[in-house]
Amino acid sequence: MRPRRPVGGDASIGGGERGDDLAPQIPVHQEAVNEHQHRAVLRAGDPVADDALGNPCRREARVTRGALYHHFRSKQELFEAVFEEVELGVVDKVVAAVATQSDPWSQAMAGIDTYLDLCLEPRTQELALRQAPIALGWTRWREIEERHALGLIRAQVESLTAAGLIRRRSTGMLSGILFGALIEAALAIAAADDRSQARQEAGEIIRSLAEALR
Secondary structure (H helix, E strand, C coil), rough: CCCCCCCCEEEECCCCCCCHHCCCCCCECHHHHHHHHHHHHCCCCCCCCHHHHHHHHHHHCCCCCHHHHCCCCCCHHHHHHHHHHHHHHHHHHHHHHHHHHCHHHHHHHHHHHHHHHHHHHHEEEEEEEHHHHHHHHHHHHHHHHHHHHHHHHHHHHHHHHHCCCHHHHHHHHHHHHHHHHHHHHHHHHHCCHHHHHHHHHHHHHHHHHHHHHC
């Protein structure tokens, strides 16, 4: 798993836009700015519009445009940073769920179930599955998803193969196919009218695919 990339130190409020320089001159810690980024992006209907990543975030955090974009070269880069944080949170929860199980099969099933459950969370669903493919483009979105998820899937495939729980196959190809299946399941959940039902059906299908590998 890739270590968290710091996005900078504390941002300080300063002048730069009419009205912003009337705000109290107090430090704004990066953690607070990150949370406001999440809120602004999730609230916005269009993630690449001016209000989606600029003004609401700055109003809530009480920082100037210059203080915010000191850390990011563009609105898309800001969105990508927020998306990365969401993805890291998903990975952390999946890893924690896997660690609660003692055998490779239970670990794999716990990882699948936790990931699909997270697809029902508003932040993951709205930002990672709905807005990110539009804001970042399909190719860049998939690259980031792959970077965070594929290593976990590959580790589980290797563990299951070593334990003799699935037949030996090309680890790279099988991991890629399972990654694609999970991504499509996640997108289907996000797009469904009844997301809870979609999550249940997706879980049954993914488990059936896993069972067929034995």
